[in-house]
Structures are given as structure tokens and as C-alpha cells.
Amino acid sequence: MAVVPERRLALLGGGFSTDDDGLLDDWLLDQVRAPRPKVCFVPTASGDSPAYTEQFLAAYQPRSCEPSVLRLFRRELDDDALRTLLLSQDVIYAGGGNTVNLLAVWRAHGVDRLLREAFDRGALLCGISAGANCWAEGSHTDSFGPLTHLCDGLGLLSGSVCPHYDSEPGRRSSYQAAVATRLLPAGWAVEDGIGALFAEGRLVDSVTRTSQARLYRLEPDSDGGGVRERALPCRLLVPAHRSTPPA
Template sequence: MCQIGTAAGDQRHQNAAMAEAGYKAGFDLVNLNLFAEPTFQHIEDVLLDQDVIWVHGGSVVNLLAVWRAHGLPAMLHRAWQHGVVLAGISAGSICWYMGGPTDSFGPPLRNITNALGFLPYGSGVHYDSEEDRRPLVHQLVARGELPETHCTDDGAGLVYFGTELREAVAERPGARGYIVRRDGDVASEEALPTREI
């Protein structure tokens, strides 16, 4: 597994915590840092050698800018096409979609539409824990500023095979996944059956 912490500035304490968790769980973990310089000379070789690439939260705007400067979008896409599982939380989730609401610029929330677009949907994270997110997702979808948008409560996740949504899962009771679609000039929300894991 490769952990990428670009969104939070490659914090070394986060790297250490992930390495310890990997050790305790019995799997090999590498941290890919881009600050102040890349950990590895041949980044794509490292990415292609993984089973899972996990991206932490932080600033999705900064993450995208730094990744583009280092050519990571194409490398990550090739890894995905070779069967590497791409995953993440918060900014590390939004990055795989077309975009979605973010606090990367500070308050208030703003929409970004220049994420990687591997998944052809909008992303709505922290759907139940930050009160401004749900209404903003509905507004953006209703106005056509986001496409169909897939949303998650904290503690929930969405599983895709390719670009097809297969299921919603949750690590805590009550956490759900949702789909928000445009219906004329309004947005409609569908709560997904969510399996506890």
C-alpha cells in the first residue's frame, strides 16, 4: 500500500502513524512524499507496484496543483488502469471525481470542477457533519454546475468497479452514501442501501 499525504503537506507524523498501522496490520506500506522533494526517483514504478493507493485529506486544491506539477495524474491513471485500487478520504476522495464543494480556500465552501475526473461524477464528502455541504451540493447539481454527485457521510465510503458504483459501505452505524441528481431545475437525493463493515 502507498499512502500519499500531499493534501496535508506530507506531514511526517502522519507518515509515521500510517507506517505503524501498516506494520500492526501486517502489510507493507510506503509513503510517497512530494515535499520538499519526491521520496522516490521513479514514482510511477512505485505506484504501479502497489495493491492500494490511499490519499489523505487536507487541501484538494493544493493536492491537485502539486500533483500536476509532478505529473502524478497520468501516473495514477495508469496505475488505476493496471488494477491498483485508488482510495482516500475527504480531499483524497474528491480528487478522483470531477470536483465538488471544498473548504480549500477557507470559508465559505467553494466548488471546484478541475479534479482528476477518473470518476465522471461530483463528490460530496462530510455530508452529515458540515451543515453547509448538503445544501450546496443540491444547489450546484440543480444549476448544472456539478454532474450527478455521489455523497458520503463521515464514516461511509463508496465502492466502484471502474466507474460503476457497486455499493456503499460504512464503518459506523447510521453513516450512509447518497446520489444527488438533477431533476429539472431542482436536485433529488437518493439514500443508498449501505452495508456496515
């Protein structure tokens, strides 16, 4: 009987683009069994920012992995080559930026379908900010300017996602209101510094690079008048892959 790959994705509240210690990047690569995992960075949400791409390469080229970049704004790959690239990856890392633009461009190029196929084949999908929002059914976003709810996403993770829960003014109250009024389904609020790993839709690991950062689960009250916010235990990451008990 053929072994069915486990479908996994990770929500990141940091990494190479925001942190100097590399703890979340090391944790991410530790989730892959391949000795030199293939890691493809997809910077669509930033308009394929050259500076962002250079940050990724500077962080991942020295690591024990095979990094690559998929650029779509000046696409060079035909459909077959695009499919070959994405389906050969162990990790597909979506960068931050504009969630709405990311989804629109992916769908125009058929990347959304390829990512679903890669997910079903066992690739670890992950990302930060817009690159975390995109995997869920809905998200909390500033893609239109002011903070608002977006009832759109790839739906690979049930519910909704809110990034930058602790670091951007208005995020917490606005996301709480969206969940409380059911404009967004129950979901996950990610503070900066957090990594959350899901397997088959279940949270299986949550880590933090700071003792303050938290991952929260938000659900509407049964009476529809409020929201329940629950902080979840997170392992504190420290250098040399040593970890402490849940914080």
C-alpha cells in the first residue's frame, strides 16, 4: 500500500527578513527529513522585490539546503518547467507583502493549483505575513489600506489567520471584532517571533524565539457577542537547536 504523505504547513512570525538570530529558519529546516532540502522562495506578495530575494539567498545559501526563487512578475518558466520546479521542492516559502495581490497573481499563473498539488505530495508550505495569510480560508489584512477582513485564501488551513498580532496598531482589536461578528471564522493570531506547524490541519508544534511572543487561538462566543482568546504554549528556541519546556 502506498504511503500517503502528511500535509503540513507553517505560519511564521519572523525569520530571515526580520530576525538576526536565524532561529526560526533553523527550526523550519529541521522539519524536513531530507539532508539538503530544496527550499523555494516565492516573493510574489512583494512584487518580486530584488532586495527581499537577496535577503533570502543570503540567509539560505550558507545553510545545508538548496535554495531557489520563483519570480512571476518577469516569469521565465513555461508551464511544464513551473510545475517541475514547484513539485520538486521540500519547502515552499511565501514572502510577505500584499495578500490580495499574491492570490490574484498566483491564480493567474496557475500557481495556486500547483501549490495544492505540492501540498498533497508532502511539501512543507510556509510563509510570513501575507505568506501566512494565504494558506487559510480567510485572513486579517491591510491589503486594501485600512485593516480589514479578507474572506479569501487557498483554504489549505481551516479558519483564518492574523499576522503581526502584537506589533501593528489595531491588529488585535480589529481581528477580535472580525471573529466575534463572524466576518472571519475562528483562527490563529500570530505574534512576531512565532512559528506554528500544522499537520493535517492540526497544530502539532509551536515555538517562539522570544519569551514574550505568543500564538493565540480565537473563537467567537456561543452567544455571538464576543470572542474567546486563548494563548497556546510555545517552546522557546535557543541557539544550537536547544529548546526549553513550554513557556
